[in-house]
Amino acid sequence: MAQINNNYLKLQAGYLFPEISRRVNEFTQANPEASIIRLGIGDVTRPLVPAVLKAFHEGVEDMADGGTFHGYGPEQGYDWLSQVIIDKAYKPLGVDLKTSEVFISDGSKCDSANILDIFDLSNKVAIGDPVYPVYNDTNVMVGRSGQMNDEGYYDGLVYMPCTEENGFNPDFPSEKVDIVYLCFPNNPTGTVATKEQLKAWVDYAIANDVVLLFDAAYEAFITESDIPHSIYEIEGAKQCAIEFRSFSKTAGFTGVRCGLTVVPEELMGTTDKGEKYSFNKLWNRRQCTKFNGVSYPVQKAAAAVYSDEGWAQVKDIIDGYMDNAKIIREGLSAAGIECFGGINAPYIWLKTPEGMTSWDFFDKLLNECFVVGTPGSGFGPSGEGYFRLSAFGDPKNVETAVQRIKEKWGK
Numbered sequence: 355m356a357q358i359n360n361n362y363l364k365l366q367a368g369y370l371f372p373e374i375s376r377r378v379n380e381f382t383q384a385n386p387e388a389s390i391i392r393l394g395i396g397d398v399t400r401p402l403v404p405a406v407l408k409a410f411h412e413g414v415e416d417m418a419d420g421g422t423f424h425g426y427g428p429e430q431g432y433d434w435l436s437q438v439i440i441d442k443a444y445k446p447l448g449v450d451l452k453t454s455e456v457f458i459s460d461g462s463k464c465d466s467a468n469i470l471d472i473f474d475l476s477n478k479v480a481i482g483d484p485v486y487p488v489y490n491d492t493n494v495m496v497g498r499s500g501q502m503n504d505e506g507y508y509d510g511l512v513y514m515p516c517t518e519e520n521g522f523n524p525d526f527p528s529e530k531v532d533i534v535y536l537c538f539p540n541n542p543t544g545t546v547a548t549k550e551q552l553k554a555w556v557d558y559a560i561a562n563d564v565v566l567l568f569d570a571a572y573e574a575f576i577t578e579s580d581i582p583h584s585i586y587e588i589e590g591a592k593q594c595a596i597e598f599r600s601f602s603k604t605a606g607f608t609g610v611r612c613g614l615t616v617v618p619e620e621l622m623g624t625t626d627k628g629e630k631y632s633f634n635k636l637w638n639r640r641q642c643t644k645f646n647g648v649s650y651p652v653q654k655a656a657a658a659v660y661s662d663e664g665w666a667q668v669k670d671i672i673d674g675y676m677d678n679a680k681i682i683r684e685g686l687s688a689a690g691i692e693c694f695g696g697i698n699a700p701y702i703w704l705k706t707p708e709g710m711t712s713w714d715f716f717d718k719l720l721n722e723c724f725v726v727g728t729p730g731s732g733f734g735p736s737g738e739g740y741f742r743l744s745a746f747g748d749p750k751n752v753e754t755a756v757q758r759i760k761e762k763w764g765k
């Protein structure tokens with residue numbers, strides 16, 4: 355009989371969001387009348403904008419005509435999409451990239467997981483705590499983590515606490531590592547890093563031969579002009595960083611699926627003979643073998659996000675989500691609940707009232723206010739006592755949810 359990958363047995367029982375769905379389904383079955391408001395998983399609620407939808411339809415129509423039909427596309431994505439991303443999303447930041455450095459994919463969750471294929475298992479990895487669970491769990495799955503200890507940490511991984519004391523910006527790892535995951539704007543805390551803070555990370559990475567895996571999935575939600583949108587705004591970052599971006603939250607593609615990963619040609623690793631080797635070549639090789647590219651209509655739709663019309667429409671929706679974030683943050687703060695994030699990110703990270711544990715607050719919020727959020731401890735031990743609310747809801751629902759929370763816990 356075939357052996358299973360035993361590393362999977364080292365994982366906590368279920369992935370966080372399916373576990374939340376399970377509890378919510380159980381509750382709705384028992385309470386079918388309850389008007390549930392979902393501010394848990396960061397899933398968008400507004401439909402695709404007209405300019406994107408038009409391009410999507412055109413892409414589908416092209417597939418119906420022998421003259422414009424597209425079969426397999428380039429595994430790296432069509433150059434016309436990579437080029438528009440470079441021109442519209444990177445050049446305005448002063449970042450110059452080549453299309454060969456941009457890899458279009460079906461989302462940054464998959465890429466931030468799959469990227470481990472091009473790194474040796476012997477690399478030491480540091481992640482934040484709390485953290486987007488994918489970084490932790492995929493390292494467990496590949497066998498890098500060892501067992502989980504009683505405190506909820508894996509022996510083989512290095513954790514960087516993100517706490518109120520350090521402004522949710524982690525200090526450098528406490529020991530020598532080879533790879534550091536960073537996520538700014540941060541999921542789950544909704545906080546951001548300044549240019550100076552990112553420069554310190556780039557300097558640290560170059561000085562210590564570290565690769566930064568920089569998740570910028572939420573960069574479109576930055577509202578303050580001095581906050582960097584890309585790690586490559588920092589000089590030297592192309593030598594030490596891979597960046598992930600996503601159309602999911604930016605343009606409502608959670609169900610459409612499109613993202614991208616930038617692997618600069620300057621970024622080098624070491625072979626077992628001690629020679630330098632390009633991570634860009636490895637990622638290209640990996641994608642060509644394991645991935646057949648994103649569908650043509652989806653890439654047409656993604657390119658339309660960056661048309662003048664498309665961007666104006668998308669930006670309007672982003673602004674609406676950020677209005678929600680303001681309502682949550684200001685409403686709960688006024689009620690005496692301590693809140694973080696929500697200014698440059700669609701997540702509000704709040705301190706649970708009355709010192710409740712994160713899961714106790716989850717259950718109370720669900721049972722008594724019919725509001726779903728995400729328990730902070732689900733993102734790591736340092737998230738205990740915190741709770742995440744997402745700003746992707748319908749504005750009326752968001753206001754109702756805030757009202758219900760204020761009535762229950764407001765001071």
Ligand code: MLT
Nearest residue numbers: 394395396397463486541
């Ligand atoms: C979240 O709620 O943290 C995100 O929706 C998860 C994801 O993007 O995979």
